[in-house]
Amino acid sequence: MTTAETTASQASPEEASTLRTIRRTGLSIGLATGLYGISFGALATASGLDVWQAMVLSAVMFTGGSQFAFIGVLGGGGSALGAALASLLLGIRNTLYGLILAPSLPRGGWRGAARAQLTIDESAALAATGTTTAQKRAGFWAAGVSVYVFWNLFTLVGAIAGQYVADPAAWGLDAAAAAAFLALLWPRLRSGDAVTIAVAAAFIALLTTPVLPPGLPVLAAALVAVVAGLLPSRRPVHLEGVEDESVEDEGAQRESAEREGAEREGTATADGAEEAER
Amino acid sequence: MSLVWIAVIAASALSFVQKWVGYQAPPDVLDRPRVSRVTTLLPIALLGALVATQTATSGSLLVLDARLAALGAAAVLLWLRAPFLVVVVGAAVVAAGLRALGIG
Secondary structure, three states: OHHHHHHHHOOOOOHHHHHHHHHHHHHHHHHHHHHOHHHHHHHHHHOOOOHHHHHHHHHHHOOHHHHHHHHHHHHOOOOHHHHHHHHHHHHHHHHHHHHHHHHHOOOOHHHHHHHHHOOOHHHHHHHHOOOOHHHHHHHHHHHHHHHHHHHHHHHHHHHHHHOOOOOHHHHOHHHHHHHHHHHHHHHHOOOHHHHHHHHHHHHHHHHHOOOOOOOHHHHHHHHHHHHHHHOOOOOHHHHHHHHHOHHHHOOOHHHHHHHHHHHHHHHOOHHHHHHHHO | OOHHHHHHHHHHHHHHHHHHHHHHOOHHHHHOHHHHHHHHHHHHHHHHHHHHHHHHEEOOEEOOOHHHHHHHHHHHHHHOOOOHHHHHHHHHHHHHHHHHOOOO
């Protein structure tokens, strides 16, 4: 393990061993991420979904933030439409990942559909750490497939266990949902602007809670991001920094931090490497 | 079919469409700074709002209870770089413990 990791961080790695390391990293990301499918499953049934509905969300929607938003709005007394809208707003970033990943992944056929379905924070982040097309592909598929398998497996475990919880509040499950959202937000708070927007959105959601139907305050708060994003920036340099790292920002900072340097160097030569592979 | 089922299926299907569309769009969409800025900021605003409503509201009321203490515990655990599951379970334990003691 140590040998392979050392190789991966060197400038001219042996490709086969690098790919093995990437696949192993993908597997560990899958296991770690999949484990919190337990909390999703348990919270889903606590907020009123049945096991099958929780499983459809994990198998088909398959994007953690959106799934938590869906059950959060529903559990808070919001409408089914509000839950769907909140989950779709959070899912917009997956479109961005597709744009970034499109050049390095196969298109058409079942792989074309599979690459779309497996496009999530973790797979996009591990793909972004690859310096060659082969590495990007290995990272994408390894993280995507492992997260998919473990996420669904542990959602089922959590949903079945959650069914037997009579009073979710007595078990602190409502607080667990708040903590889950904070944990999803935490890695994104890497700039002052991000903190400002998160706090502003939180205030708007609280201020509008007494006057809007449940579920809508969350959507009203999302307008903060849209307005802030469309306004001409007073600090353009800072915001550009945020954009450039959008993929690394999302999710697997743990791995990407180690290879960030390598990626920067590799971007320019990625096309050349692809030629060589053929 | 219940409204919840319709929402589950529709949102799930549209979520796939969102992912799929990204691969079909012309790559120069990425060069529009406002598009990528909104895409980056949207999850931050939504998650910030969800933290607030999940912690301090009940229906259309603002409520301060054991959840706030639990959120504080979660923040400390995150600051200590605890894994996701530890953060979530830790918050649940704090809230359940306070409620068992009759607080919040």
